[in-house]
Amino acid sequence: MNNTHFKKVCLLGDFAVGKTSLVRRYVDAQFSDEYLSTVGVKISRKHIEMTSRKTGELLRAQVILWDLEGSTLLASTNESYLKGAAGAIVVGDVTRQDTIANIKTHITAFLRINPNGFLVVSYNKSDLMAGPRSFVSPLSFEGHDRVLDSIVTSAKSGEHIEHLFGVLCRKLVDP
Amino acid sequence: MEFLTLPLFHRKAVEYVCFDDSFRIASFSADAARYADDRDAVAMGGDIRLAFPELAGFENDMLSMLRGSSNPILVRNISRSRMDDTPAGIDLSIETTRTGDTLHGIVLLEDVSERLRIEQQLVQQSNEAKLLLQSITAAKTYFERIIDSLADALFVTTNDGIIRTVNRAATDLFGYHKGELIGRSIQTIIGTQELLPSDSNLTNAELTCTTKQGSRIPVAFSRSFMRHEGPVEESIFLGRDLRERKNAEAEINKLRSTNLYLNEEIQAEHNFEEIIGTAPVMKKLFRQIEKVAATDSTVLLEGETGTGKELFARAIHNLSSRKKNVLVKVNCAALPAGLVESELFGHEKGAFTGAFARKVGRFEFANEGTIFLDEIGELPLETQVKLLRVLQEREFERVGGTESIRTNVRVVAASNRNLEEQVQLGAFRSDLYFRLRVFPLRIPPLRERRDDIPFLADYFIRKFSLRMHKRIEGLHPDTLERMIQYDWPGNVRELAATLERAIILCEGGQLHDIDLSEFGLKGIGRKPSALEDVEREHILQVLRESDGVIEGKNGAAIRLKMNASTLRSRMKKLGIQRRGAGFI
Ligand SMILES: Nc1nc2c(ncn2[C@@H]2O[C@H](COP(=O)(O)OP(=O)(O)OP(=O)(O)O)[C@@H](O)[C@H]2O)c(=O)[nH]1
Ligand SMILES: [Mg+2]
Numbered sequence: 001m002n003n004t005h006f007k008k009v010c011l012l013g014d015f016a017v018g019k020t021s022l023v024r025r026y027v028d029a030q031f032s033d034e035y036l037s038t039v040g041v042k043i044s045r046k047h048i049e050m051t052s053r054k055t056g057e058l059l060r061a062q063v064i065l066w067d068l069e070g071s072t073l074l075a076s077t078n079e080s081y082l083k084g085a086a087g088a089i090v091v092g093d094v095t096r097q098d099t100i101a102n103i104k105t106h107i108t109a110f111l112r113i114n115p116n117g118f119l120v121v122s123y124n125k126s127d128l129m130a131g132p133r134s135f136v137s138p139l140s141f142e143g144h145d146r147v148l149d150s151i152v153t154s155a156k157s158g159e160h161i162e163h164l165f166g167v168l169c170r171k172l173v174d175p
Numbered sequence: 176m177e178f179l180t181l182p183l184f185h186r187k188a189v190e191y192v193c194f195d196d197s198f199r200i201a202s203f204s205a206d207a208a209r210y211a212d213d214r215d216a217v218a219m220g221g222d223i224r225l226a227f228p229e230l231a232g233f234e235n236d237m238l239s240m241l242r243g244s245s246n247p248i249l250v251r252n253i254s255r256s257r258m259d260d261t262p263a264g265i266d267l268s269i270e271t272t273r274t275g276d277t278l279h280g281i282v283l284l285e286d287v288s289e290r291l292r293i294e295q296q297l298v299q300q301s302n303e304a305k306l307l308l309q310s311i312t313a314a315k316t317y318f319e320r321i322i323d324s325l326a327d328a329l330f331v332t333t334n335d336g337i338i339r340t341v342n343r344a345a346t347d348l349f350g351y352h353k354g355e356l357i358g359r360s361i362q363t364i365i366g367t368q369e370l371l372p373s374d375s376n377l378t379n380a381e382l383t384c385t386t387k388q389g390s391r392i393p394v395a396f397s398r399s400f401m402r403h404e405g406p407v408e409e410s411i412f413l414g415r416d417l418r419e420r421k422n423a424e425a426e427i428n429k430l431r432s433t434n435l436y437l438n439e440e441i442q443a444e445h446n447f448e449e450i451i452g453t454a455p456v457m458k459k460l461f462r463q464i465e466k467v468a469a470t471d472s473t474v475l476l477e478g479e480t481g482t483g484k485e486l487f488a489r490a491i492h493n494l495s496s497r498k499k500n501v502l503v504k505v506n507c508a509a510l511p512a513g514l515v516e517s518e519l520f521g522h523e524k525g526a527f528t529g530a531f532a533r534k535v536g537r538f539e540f541a542n543e544g545t546i547f548l549d550e551i552g553e554l555p556l557e558t559q560v561k562l563l564r565v566l567q568e569r570e571f572e573r574v575g576g577t578e579s580i581r582t583n584v585r586v587v588a589a590s591n592r593n594l595e596e597q598v599q600l601g602a603f604r605s606d607l608y609f610r611l612r613v614f615p616l617r618i619p620p621l622r623e624r625r626d627d628i629p630f631l632a633d634y635f636i637r638k639f640s641l642r643m644h645k646r647i648e649g650l651h652p653d654t655l656e657r658m659i660q661y662d663w664p665g666n667v668r669e670l671a672a673t674l675e676r677a678i679i680l681c682e683g684g685q686l687h688d689i690d691l692s693e694f695g696l697k698g699i700g701r702k703p704s705a706l707e708d709v710e711r712e713h714i715l716q717v718l719r720e721s722d723g724v725i726e727g728k729n730g731a732a733i734r735l736k737m738n739a740s741t742l743r744s745r746m747k748k749l750g751i752q753r754r755g756a757g758f759i
Contacts, residue, residue, distance in 0.1 A: 006224050006231030015302045027256065037299045039291055040252020040264070045212070045228050064228045069252075069298070080250045084232025096309060 005061040007172045008084050012106040013091035014099040015070025018124040021155035022091065023067045026165050031156050041081055042067040046165075052174050061173045063165075082113040087168045091122045094129050094152070111146060120168045121150040127157045193272070194223040194280040196241050198234065201279065210265055210284040212255055227282060229253055229267060240271050241278050247271075252291055264291030328394070328414040331401070336361040339409065348394070348416055350387035361412060365396060381417065393417040424532045450486050451631050454624035460487075460616065467614045468494035473566060475551075475611045476589040478618030481668030484589040487618060488547040491587055500544035503537050508550035515558050517574045526575025538571060538582050545585045551611065552592040552603060563607045586611075593753065621663040621670060628659045631667060635674045636686065647678055651687035658689070711749040714742070723753070 011019040020038050024030050027044045044065040052059050068081050082088075088110045092100040100123070107119055129152075149167050153160045190207040194200055200220045208217045208226075216225040224231045229250060239245035247270040254264055264287040271278045322329055328345035332338050341356050349356075349364055356363070365382050377398035384394045394414040401409040452458065467474055468491045476484040485504070492502040510518050517526070521536030538546060548554075554562065565571050566586060570579045588611050597603035621628065632650060640647040650658070663669050677689045714735065721731040725739055732739040 004222065004225070006228070008232030016306055023256070035303070037295060037302045039295045039298050040254065041229075041250070042254045042256060043212075043229050044256040062224075062228065062231070064231045066229075070302070080248050083248070084234070084236070086232070096313070098309065 005059075005173065007061055007063045007086045007169070008066060009063055009168065009172070010066040010068055010082055010085045010088040010110065011091060012068060012088050012110060013070060013122075014093070014096075014102050017070065017091045017093040017096070017099050018122075018155045019067050019070065019089075019091050022089070022122065022124065022153065022161065022164070023065050025155045025158055025161050027065070029158075031158075033156075038067055038069045040069055048169055048173065050170065050174060054174075059173050061169070063169055063172075079113060082110055085110070085114050085117055086172045087118045087120075088114075089120050089122055089164065089168060091124050093125050094123050095125055107147065117146065118168060118171050119147045120164055121147060122164050123150065123152045125154060125156070126152045126159055127154040190284040192217065192223060192226070192282045192284070194237070194282065196238060196280075198223050198230075198237070200226065207284060210261060210286075212257065212261075223282065227267070230269070230282065233269060237269060237280055240269065241280055243271070243278055252287065252294070254291065262286040263288040325413075326415075328412075328416070330356075330361055330364070330410075330412040330414070332361050332410045332412065334408050334410070336410070338363075345414070348386070348392075348414070349384065355387070361410075364414075365394075365412075377412075379415075382414075384414070393421060421532070425535075450483060450490065451634055452624065452627055453630060454619075454626050456619045456624055457627065460618070463616060464490055465494060467491065467616070469496075470614075471495075471585050473586045473588070473611055473613045475594075475613075475615045476587065476618060477594070477615060478589070478591060479620045479664075479666055480591045481663075481666035482591075482618040482620060483667050484591070484618055485547065485549065487616065488545070488549075488587040488589065492545040492547075492585075495545065495585065497544050497585055501541060502545045502547060503541040504547045504549065505537055506549045508553040512555055515555060516561065519558065520561060520571050520573055521576075522574035523576040526573070533573075536573065538565060538584055539573075539580060541584045542582050543584075545587060548586060548588045550590060550592075551588040552590045552594055552597050554603075556602075556604065559604045559607045563604065563610060566607075566610045596753070621666045625659050628663075628670070629655060631670055632658060632674060635671050636678065639675050639678045643678060645678060645681065646683050647681060648683075648685050651685045654687040654689055707749060710745075711751060714746060714749065714751060718751070 011023060013019055015037060016035055020036070020042065021031060023042075023044050024032075027046050044067065046063045046065065047060070048063055049058060049060050051057070066081060066085065068078075088106075090103050090106045090110070092103045094100065103121055107121075110117060110119065148171055151160050151164045151167070153164050155161065190204045190210055192200055192203040192207050192211075200217055200223050203217055208214045211217045211226040212228050213221075213225045216222060230237070233248060236245050236248055240247070247268055249266065249268045251266050252264055253267055255261060266285040266287045268283045270281050270283060272281045273279070323343040325342055325344055328348045329342040330338050330345055331340045338356050338359050338361055341351075341353055345351075346353055346356070364384050366385060377396055379395045379397055382394055382396050383391050385391055393416075395417055396412055396414045399411050399413075401411055403409070450457075450461075452461065464487060474488075474491055476487055478484050488504075489502060492498065505519065507515065517534060517536065519536050519538055521534050521539055524533045548562075561571060565582065565584070569583065570581045572579055594603055594608055594611075598605045598608050621631075632655065636647055636649060658670075665672070673689060674686070677686050714731070717731045717734050718725075721729055721734060724730045725732055725742060727733075730739065732742045735742060737745070
C-alpha cells in the first residue's frame with residue numbers, strides 16, 4: 001500500500017448539470033432523478049488498475065473525486081477545493097445553453113490553479129437531447145492542449161461514462 | 176455560500192491527527208477515527224491520505240508547511256459518499272504544531288453537519304429557484320427566437336393600435352429600433368389606411384407602408400386578435416414585404432410572355448418550313464424581300480389566307496440586322512377587342528379591373544426586334560391611332576400610364592383583307608394605311624403560281640410521311656394534275672392540310688383520290704365546272720387588260736360586249752373579287 005498513487009480529480013460545472021450524478025454513476029453504478037444540491041465538496045474515491053501501455057506493468061491508483069458545489073466556483077475561499085488536483089471533469093448540461101457557455105470559465109479557473117492539469121469536458125444529459133446524439137460545442141477547444149476530450153454523456157443512461165473518466169484517468173495514471 | 180457562523184449551534188470539539196514528513200499518522204485524538212474514511216489506517220498509523228483522502232493533492236503544501244514556509248489550508252464542508260456514522264459535514268484544516276524545535280503536521284477536524292444541513296437547504300432553495308427562472312428565461316428566449324426568426328414583420332399592439340412589441344423582421348423592414356416603435360401607433364407604419372375598428376380582420380391587405388427613412392414599400396398585412404382573460408385584447412399584425420414578390424411577378428410576367436411568344440414562334444415554324452417558289456412572281460418577290468429586309472422600313476404584306484405571310488415576315492426578320500433579336504408575332508384578329516391595347520402596349524397596375532400587376536406589352540418586348548402584326552385590318556380604330564403614333568414617333572404609353580416609352584421596333588404588318596376597301600368603308604384609318612404601305616408586298620395566291628404546286632406537294636409529302644413514318648411514293652399523276660388545276664382558295668395552307676390528311680389516311684404507296692374541296696373556303700372554294708373555269712379566266716384576263724376598270728369606254732364590260740351590271744353579277748357568281756388594284 002506504500003506506493004499507492006493518489007490522483008485528485010475535480011468535477012466542475014454550473015449547478016445541477018449532473019456532477020454528483022456522474023460520480024454516482026461511475027462509482028456506484030446508480031442514478032437518481034432527484035436533485036440534491038451539493039454544498040462544499042463531496043469526496044468519493046475509486047480504485048483503478050490498468051496495464052501500462054509502455055512497460056506492460058500493472059498500474060494502480062486511488063482516484064479521489066472532488067464533486068464540487070456548482071454555485072461556488074469563483075469564490076476565492078474555494079481555491080483549496082481545486083488545489084493540488086491532477087485533473088478535472090468540466091460538466092455542462094446540454095439542455096441549458098448557459099451551462100455550456102460557462103464551461104470555458106470553469107476550465108480557465110481550474111487551469112489558473114493547476115496549470116499542468118488535464119481536463120475532459122462532459123456534455124451531460126444526452127438522454128434529454130432530441131434527435132441524433134451529436135453535440136456541437138459552441139466553444140472551440142481545439143488547440144487547448146489541456147483538454148483531452150469533449151464527450152457527450154448521460155449519467156442517467158450511463159452513456160459514455162466509462163469513457164469520460166477513463167480518458168482522464170489513463171492520462172493521469174499512465175501518462 | 177459565505178461562511179455561516181450560527182451561534183445557535185455550539186462548536187463541537189475539534190479532533191486532530193498528526194502526520195510526519197512521509198505522511199504517516201503519528202498521533203491522533205480520541206474521536207479522530209470517526210472522521211476518517213478508512214478507520215483502520217488511523218489505528219495502524221498508516222498513510223494519512225488513506226484515512227483522509229481529501230489530503231491527496233496537498234502533499235507539496237504539507238511538506239512546505241513542515242519546513243515552515245507555507246500557510247495553513249482550510250477545506251470547508253466536506254462530505255463523503257461513504258458515510259457510515261461519519262459526520263455529514265466536516266471542516267478540515269491542515270496546519271502545523273510545534274513541540275520544542277520540531278514542527279509537526281496536524282490535521283484539524285470539525286463536525287459541521289448542522290451548519291452544512293442549513294447551508295444545503297439554502298443552496299437547494301436558491302438553486303431550485305434559479306433553475307425555475309432559467310427555464311422561464313429559456314422559454315422566453317426560445318419564443319423570442321422563434322418570433323425573431325419569422326421572415327414576416329410582427330407587431331403586437333393594444334386594441335387601439337399602440338405597439339407593444341415587434342420582432343426583428345419588423346425593425347429591419349421599417350428601419351426603426353425596437354425602442355422607437357414600442358409605444359407608437361401602428362399607423363406610423365401602415366399609415367392611416369385601413370385599420371380599426373378593432374374588430375376588423377385584415378387579411379393579406381396590400382398596404383403601402385412608410386419606412387423610417389421615408390421610402391414607400393408594398394407590404395401585405397394581416398391582423399389577428401390575441402384574446403386574454405378579461406377585457407384586455409391585443410392585435411397581432413403580420414406584414415410581408417412584397418417588394419421581392421413584385422419584382423418576381425414582373426419577372427415571371429416577362430418570362431410568361433416570352434414563353435407565349437416562343438410558343439407562337441414554334442407554331443409558326445410548323446406552318447411552312449420554307450418558302451418554295453419557282454414561279455417568276457415568286458422570284459420577283461424574293462428579290463423585293465431581300466431589298467426591303469436590309470432597311471428598317473415598315474412592310475405591309477398583302478395576300479389571301481394561307482399564302483404564308485408569316486413566313487415572309489420571318490424571312491424579312493431573318494434577313495435583317497435584327498435577326499439576333501426577337502420576332503414577336505401578334506395576331507390582331509385573335510386578341511379580344513378589350514385587351515388589344517394592353518397586349519400591344521402593356522399596362523400599369525390598376526389600369527383596369529384585373530390589371531393586378533404591371534404588364535409589359537409586346538411592343539416593349541419586341542424592342543430591337545421585329546413585330547409581326549398579322550390581320551392588321553382587325554385592329555380596332557382606337558388602337559390604330561396608337562399604332563400610328565408608334566410608327567411615326569417610335570414611342571407609346573402603357574395603358575393607364577403617363578410615361579412615354581421609346582421603342583425601336585420594325586413593324587411588319589399583314590392583311591388578307593383588302594385594306595384599301597377597309598379604308599373606304601371607314602373601318603381602317605387612311606393615315607395608318609399609308610404609313611403601313613411604305614413597302615407593300617403582294618403574296619400571290621397559289622392559283623397564280625400553279626407551277627409551284629408539284630414542288631410544294633413534293634415537299635409536304637416528304638415532310639408529313641417522314642413525321643408519320645409512312646412510305647409514300649408520291650402522287651398519282653392524275654391526282655397531281657387535278658391538284659394543279661384546283662384553285663386552292665385556302666392556298667398553301669390548304670395544300671398542306673389536304674396532303675397531311677391524305678397521308679394520315681393512306682396505307683402506303685401512291686397518293687390518289689384526294690378530296691380537294693375539303694378545306695376550301697365555302698363559296699369561293701367550290702370546284703368550278705370546266706366551262707365556268709374558262710369563262711372566269713377569260714373575264715379575269717379582260718379585267719387585267721382594262722386595268723381593272725369595269726365601266727366606261729375602256730372598261731371590261733364594253734370589251735366583253737356585256738352590260739356592266741351583268742358583268743358584275745357574273746363576276747360575283749364566278750367568285751371574282753377585287754383585290755388591290757386588280758381582281759382574283
Ligand atoms: N435526464 C438526466 N438527468 C440528469 C443527468 N444527470 C443528472 N441529472 C439530473 O440533474 C439534476 C442535477 O443533478 P446533480 O448530479 O445533482 O447535479 P450537480 O451538478 O451535482 O448539481 P450541484 O451539486 O448543485 O452543482 C438531478 O435531478 C439529476 O437527476 C442525466 O444524464 N440525464
Ligand atoms: Mg452535486
